Amino acid sequence: MRRYEEDVDVAVVGAGPAGSVAAEAAARRGAQVVLIERKREVGTPVQCGGFLPEVSELEALLPRSEIPGSLADIPERYILARTRLQRIYSPSGDAKEFSVRGRVIDRRSFDRHLVWKAARAGAEVLVGTRADLGGGSLRLSGFSSGEVEAGAIIAADGPSSAIARGAGLADRRVAGVCLEYEMAGLDIDPDVVEMYFGTRSAPGGYAWIIPLGEDVANVGVGTIPARIRGRRLGDLLDSFIADHRIAKEKLRGGKVTAVMRGLVPAGGMPPAIQRDKVLLAGDAAGMVMATSGGGIPLAMVGGDIAGEVAARYISGNGSLAEYEGRIAKAMGRELENSVRIREVVEKMISSDLLMDGLFAILSPDQMKATMRGQIPRALERAHEMMAKR
Ligand SMILES: Cc1cc2nc3c(=O)[nH]c(=O)nc-3n(C[C@H](O)[C@H](O)[C@H](O)COP(=O)(O)OP(=O)(O)OC[C@H]3O[C@@H](n4cnc5c(N)ncnc54)[C@H](O)[C@@H]3O)c2cc1C
Numbered sequence: 001m002r003r004y005e006e007d008v009d010v011a012v013v014g015a016g017p018a019g020s021v022a023a024e025a026a027a028r029r030g031a032q033v034v035l036i037e038r039k040r041e042v043g044t045p046v047q048c049g050g051f052l053p054e055v056s057e058l059e060a061l062l063p064r065s066e067i068p069g070s071l072a073d074i075p076e077r078y079i080l081a082r083t084r085l086q087r088i089y090s091p092s093g094d095a096k097e098f099s100v101r102g103r104v105i106d107r108r109s110f111d112r113h114l115v116w117k118a119a120r121a122g123a124e125v126l127v128g129t130r131a132d133l134g135g136g137s138l139r140l141s142g143f144s145s146g147e148v149e150a151g152a153i154i155a156a157d158g159p160s161s162a163i164a165r166g167a168g169l170a171d172r173r174v175a176g177v178c179l180e181y182e183m184a185g186l187d188i189d190p191d192v193v194e195m196y197f198g199t200r201s202a203p204g205g206y207a208w209i210i211p212l213g214e215d216v217a218n219v220g221v222g223t224i225p226a227r228i229r230g231r232r233l234g235d236l237l238d239s240f241i242a243d244h245r246i247a248k249e250k251l252r253g254g255k256v257t258a259v260m261r262g263l264v265p266a267g268g269m270p271p272a273i274q275r276d277k278v279l280l281a282g283d284a285a286g287m288v289m290a291t292s293g294g295g296i297p298l299a300m301v302g303g304d305i306a307g308e309v310a311a312r313y314i315s316g317n318g319s320l321a322e323y324e325g326r327i328a329k330a331m332g333r334e335l336e337n338s339v340r341i342r343e344v345v346e347k348m349i350s351s352d353l354l355m356d357g358l359f360a361i362l363s364p365d366q367m368k369a370t371m372r373g374q375i376p377r378a379l380e381r382a383h384e385m386m387a388k389r
Helices: 017-028 055-061 107-120 162-166 233-243 247-251 296-314 322-349 352-361 364-371 377-388
Strands: 006-013 033-036 051-053 079-089 095-105 124-126 129-134 137-142 144-155 175-184 192-198 202-211 216-223 255-265 278-280
Touching: 006 017, 006 296, 017 033, 017 107, 017 144, 017 296, 033 107, 033 129, 033 144, 051 055, 051 296, 055 095, 079 202, 079 364, 095 192, 095 364, 107 124, 129 144, 129 162, 144 162, 144 296, 162 278, 175 233, 192 352, 202 233, 202 247, 202 322, 216 233, 216 255, 233 247, 278 296, 296 322, 322 352, 322 377, 352 377
Parallel strands: 006 033, 006 144, 033 124, 079 192, 144 278
Antiparallel strands: 051 095, 079 095, 129 137, 137 144, 175 216, 175 255, 192 202, 202 216
């Protein structure tokens, strides 16, 4: 065990995409940074599908954001597959597809690549170490122990953020639960990401197939806990693989080579993401598109802004209060819309008939806009109809 008793400019808790990008952004601007991660090895175990839209798609997804370099330029060695299309299946098995150029990354190595970048920029990294907030400072336990006093604290500690709770910033927002298998030996379309709706396999949510290669994919199911009514997530995923009329043909005989489970914030950001010297970033701040569960791009955009705001504050050139405005501009509207869309869809998702109806009225382009959190008129009309029921 090592003692770590330091006063630092910026302490970042959590070395996922949000935390490593934040630490790099602050360190590059000359701040003295410590990045604290409770896992012994950054990136392991993985809890992710690894799907990331290409830069042009990200620019359309977040038109008012600056895309950080680490998100735009991902070295080829971390990209397992490239996708061209997204295909969505209705409960009755109709398919609609639209073009989405994407990269499927090896999250394990990608997270390590990001933490290496933070370390190269000068951040101190403490692995195997948990941080908790008490009396304005961070208490460390695990591989490193001690206390850290920081000018600014960036909480990038994921969806169950202890730092957000300690700072009084957490609220009880909706979170999805996800279970995913990495599977090999499949008969999939290696350049198509698929989503499947239907109450049998994914009540209140959807199932997915994200290709990792010619015959390898992440196959998962995600939903809101209240919707599964006593059924086990594992049973839902197993039934999707074995019984789904369309998916079973692609997944038959596949072998499970990894199991991943995790929470995904689905209720948008809490009312405040900054208080005193604490800034929340990534999943800790609810920065996840509620329509798709995609959080990596927003975590990296949010982390980059958090690191920059913290470093500017430390050097006397800005205030931490700027953070909320910067985030609102970069992703506020898109996040709010995605939550609104999820709420509309959630009213229909418990009925396969209603979902089939919604599916029938949305064109592939409108579906794409919906996934991006841009509310198409057809969905608004459906919402108005639902409100009158
Ligand atoms: C099954 C599943 C599939 C997903 N698939 C996709 C996908 O395909 N594409 C996509 O964009 N998003 C996906 N997501 C969401 C995505 O994984 C997250 O949005 C993203 O990881 C958020 O990054 P983050 O840095 O905010 O948090 P995390 O990646 O969760 O990192 C938080 C880090 O903080 C550490 N930590 C937590 N508490 C403490 C503490 N007290 N002290 C020290 N360290 C701590 C954790 O160990 C962790 O390393 C998926 C999520 C799940 C669960």
